Amino acid sequence: MLNHxxxxxxxxxxxxxxxxxxxxxxxxxxxxxSAPEPSGGTxxxxxxxxxxxxxxxxxxxxxxxxxxxxxxxxxAPPRRKSPARFDGMKxxxxxxLRGPIRRAPPSTSDIAPKGxxxxxxxxxxxxxxxxxxxxIPSRYQxxxxxxxxxxxxxxxxxxxxxxxxxxxFLAEEQNCFVAYPEQPSGANQAKCWNWFRPGDxxxxxxxxxxxxxxxxxxxxxxxxxxxxxxxxxxxxxxATAAIMGTTYADLYxxxxxxxxxxxxxxSDLPSAFMAMRQGGGSEAVAEAGSPVPTIxxxxxxxxTVHPDNGGRILEQSAKATSQTTKVLRGRVPDGHxxxxxxxxxxxxxxxxxxxxIHGAGHAWSGGSxxxxxxxxxxxxxxxxxxxxxxxxxxPPQPG
Numbered sequence: 001m002l003n004h005x006x007x008x009x010x011x012x013x014x015x016x017x018x019x020x021x022x023x024x025x026x027x028x029x030x031x032x033x034s035a036p037e038p039s040g041g042t043x044x045x046x047x048x049x050x051x052x053x054x055x056x057x058x059x060x061x062x063x064x065x066x067x068x069x070x071x072x073x074x075x076a077p078p079r080r081k082s083p084a085r086f087d088g089m090k091x092x093x094x095x096x097l098r099g100p101i102r103r104a105p106p107s108t109s110d111i112a113p114k115g116x117x118x119x120x121x122x123x124x125x126x127x128x129x130x131x132x133x134x135x136i137p138s139r140y141q142x143x144x145x146x147x148x149x150x151x152x153x154x155x156x157x158x159x160x161x162x163x164x165x166x167x168x169f170l171a172e173e174q175n176c177f178v179a180y181p182e183q184p185s186g187a188n189q190a191k192c193w194n195w196f197r198p199g200d201x202x203x204x205x206x207x208x209x210x211x212x213x214x215x216x217x218x219x220x221x222x223x224x225x226x227x228x229x230x231x232x233x234x235x236x237x238x239a240t241a242a243i244m245g246t247t248y249a250d251l252y253x254x255x256x257x258x259x260x261x262x263x264x265x266x267s268d269l270p271s272a273f274m275a276m277r278q279g280g281g282s283e284a285v286a287e288a289g290s291p292v293p294t295i296x297x298x299x300x301x302x303x304t305v306h307p308d309n310g311g312r313i314l315e316q317s318a319k320a321t322s323q324t325t326k327v328l329r330g331r332v333p334d335g336h337x338x339x340x341x342x343x344x345x346x347x348x349x350x351x352x353x354x355x356x357i358h359g360a361g362h363a364w365s366g367g368s369x370x371x372x373x374x375x376x377x378x379x380x381x382x383x384x385x386x387x388x389x390x391x392x393x394x395p396p397q398p399g
Contacts, residue, residue, distance in 0.1 A: 105157075105159055105160070106159055106160060106162075106163035106370045106371060107370070110163040110368065110370035110371070111159055111162045111163050111168065112135055112162065112168040112169075112172075113138070113168065113169055113172045115138040116135065116136060116137055116138050116168065116172055117134075117135070117136040118133055118134070118135050118136075118162070118168065119133070119134050119136065120132070120133055120134075121133075121134055121214070121217070121218075121221075123210065123213045123214045123217050125209055125210065125213050126205075126209075127205055127206055127207070127209050127210050128187070128210060129210075130181050130182060130183070130184070130210045130211075130214060131181075131182050131184075132158065132179055132180055132181045132182060132214050133158035133159070133162070133179070133180040133182070134177065134178070134179050134180075134218060135162070135167075135168045135171055135177060135178040135179075135180075136177060136222070137171060137172050137175050137176060137177070138172065139175050140175070140177075140222075142223050143223060144223050144224060144225035145175055145176055145177055145222075145223065145224060145225060145228075146174075146175075146176045146177065146224075146225055146228035146229070146230070146389070146390065147176065147177040147178070147179060147215070147218060147219070147224045147225075147228070147229045147230070148167065148171065148176055148177070148178045148179070148230045148231075148232060148386070148389060149178075149179045149180075149181065149211065149214070149215055149229070149230065149231040149232070149244075149252075150162070150165065150167055150178060150179065150180050150232055150233065150237075151181060151193060151211070151231065151232070151233030151234070151237030151238070151240050151241050151244075152180065152182070152183070152191075152233070152234065152237050153192075153233075153234040153235035153236055153237050153238075153259075153373060154188075154190045154191055154192035154235060154236050155190055155191055155372070156191065156234075156237075156371075156372060156373070157182060157191075158180030158181075158182050160371050160372055161180060161234070161237075161371060162178075162180060162371070163368060163370040163371035164364055164367045164368055164370065164371020164372060164373065164374045165234075165364055165367055165368075165371065165374075165381075165382045166367070166368050166382055167382050167386070170382050170383060170386050171386070174386060174390065176386070176390075177218065177222065177224060179214060179215065179218055181210070181211050181214050183207075187207075192236040193207060193233075193236045193237055193239070193240040194206075194207060195236055195239035195240045195242075195243060195261070195265075195266070195272075196239075196265075196266040196267065196268065196269065196271070196272035196275075197267075197268075198267050200240075200243070201243050201247070201263065201264065201267075202247060203247040203248060207240065208240075208243055208244060208247050208248065211231075211240070211244055212244070212247075212248050212251060215229060215231075215251060215252075216251075225393075226394065227253060227393040227394040228253055228389075228390070228393050228394070229251060229252055229253060229394070230252055230253055230254050230255070230256070230389040230392075231244045231245065231252045231255055231256070232255065232256030232257070232258070232385055232389075233256070233257065233258065233260060234258045234259060234260070234364055234373070235258070235259050235260060235304070235305060235362065235373075236260075237260070238256075238257040238258050238259055238260020238261070239257075239260040239261040239262075239263075239265065240260075241255050241256065241257055241260065242255065242257050242260055242261065242262055242263040242294075242313065243263045245263070245292045245294065246263040246264075247263075249292050250394075250397055251394075252292055252394075253292065253293070253389070253392045253393050253394040254292055254293040254294065254295070254388060254389045254392040255292050255293070255294045255295070256294070256295050256296075256297075256381075256385040256388070256389070257294060257295070257296045257297070257310075257313060258296075258297045258298070258364060258365070258381055258385075259297070259298055259299065259302055259304070259305050259310075259362050259363075260296075260305065260309065260310075260313075261275055261276070261305060261309045261312075261313075262309065262312045262313050265309065265312075275306075275309065276304065276305050276306060276309075277306055278306055278308070279306040279307075279308025279309050279311075279312065292392075293349075293350065293351050293352065293388070293392045294313060294351075294352050294353075295352070295353040295354075295355075295384065295385055295388040295389075296310045296313045296314060296352070296353065296354045296355065297310075297355045297357065297365050297381045297384075297385075298310030298354075298355070298356060298357065299357045299359070299360025299361050299362065299363070299365070299375070300356055300357065300358055300359070300360065301359055301360055301361045302360070302361055302362045303361065303362065304361075304362035305362060307356070310354060310356065311354070313352075313354070314341060314343065314352055314354040323343050323344060323345050323346075323351065324343070324344050325341060325342070325343050325344075326341070326342045326344070327339060327340070327341050327342075328340045328341075328342070330379075332366075332377060332378035332379050334377075335376075335377035335378045335379075336357050336358055336359050336360050336365070336375075336377045336378060336379070337357075337358040337359070338355055338356060338357045338358060338379055339355075339356040339358070340353065340354070340355050340356075341353070341354040341356070349392075350388070350391065353384075353388055355379065355381070355384070357379065360375050360377070361375065363375040364381060364382075365378060365379055365380070365381040366378040366379055366380035366381050366382065366383070367381070367382070
């Protein structure tokens with residue numbers, strides 16, 4: 001069966017609700033294997049065994065701050081790390097982050113600093129209902145503060161994502177609110193945000209309307225500076241953060257995307273797999289340019305979401321306006337080297353940053369092992385994202 005026939009057959013299986021069979025076909029195609037001819041409405045024979053990817057992580061915490069001095073490119077072979085493998089999940093979880101189920105949830109001390117609040121909330125509209133967690137810093141006394149909306153990856157929870165990124169600890173230092181919308185298993189079996197479905201890529205409906213609704217509800221319930229509201233995410237959450245920046249550019253002043261994809265990268269299951277494995281995106285969206293300033297982190301050893309996806313986000317930003325580009329190289333002491341590309345507009349304002357992390361896989365850069373899917377060898381994505389966010393505020397809206 002030729003590749004285009006495989007994609008056509010996978011699309012038919014998806015529409016028929018046979019996600020496991022569709023996934024098996026696509027994974028065989030991407031591995032360069034031949035696929036059986038369809039028979040009787042399904043692919044002949046049992047689906048291929050779905051091999052889980054390996055997450056490239058190491059548990060040691062790097063305490064030193066990263067060096068921003070340019071370094072020479074090393075010709076030495078990269079160090080081999082002990083991979084963390086895990087049990088397979090349903091094929092549908094392949095549309096984002098996968099990993100081991102934690103034996104125990106993170107402790108309270110790993111989630112938020114003492115003296116702060118981490119409360120629960122719920123928002124509902126015509127598209128459904130979502131719960132969320134909200135971090136309230138200890139110095140909040142009714143003054144307008146920034147808000148960061150954090151979208152977790154597949155299989156994660158607000159507590160897990162907060163512990164792994166340590167965003168609440170940085171937000172306490174910077175006096176910011178942080179919200180963590182939660183994707184339930186009822187909406188996606190692996191708790192992935194459905195970034196690849198057209199109905200969840202549009203303003204005013206689907207999951208974007210729920211995330212925007214949570215954002216606005218928090219802005220009503222607390223004193224939030226409306227010009228300093230931001231959205232970030234990891235993997236499927238990163239792809240959804242890109243969607244939020246495109247569909248609600250009047251709500252979010254900047255976007256952070258870690259190991260994610262550009263808005264419009266996929267429109268169904270087959271195109272989602274193609275974008276994840278080979279890189280991809282919608283030319284129509286790419287030509288429109290990035291709607292808001294965007295900071296991107298992506299490991300160049302990511303085998304779950306192809307690193308080219310991070311580059312496409314940078315290209316999209318570069319098309320938005322006249323700009324200049326500056327490239328810096330550095331290395332975290334005893335950790336990863338990185339290439340940092342900064343795109344600025346005519347006024348010198350940074351409209352895009354891309355951190356290409358050399359040797360890193362599909363995990364939050366500089367994160368804590370108290371949460372899942374983190375790589376503590378840095379650089380510190382949480383610190384750099386929050387720094388980038390607070391450098392930007394929403395421009396005056398027309399009218």
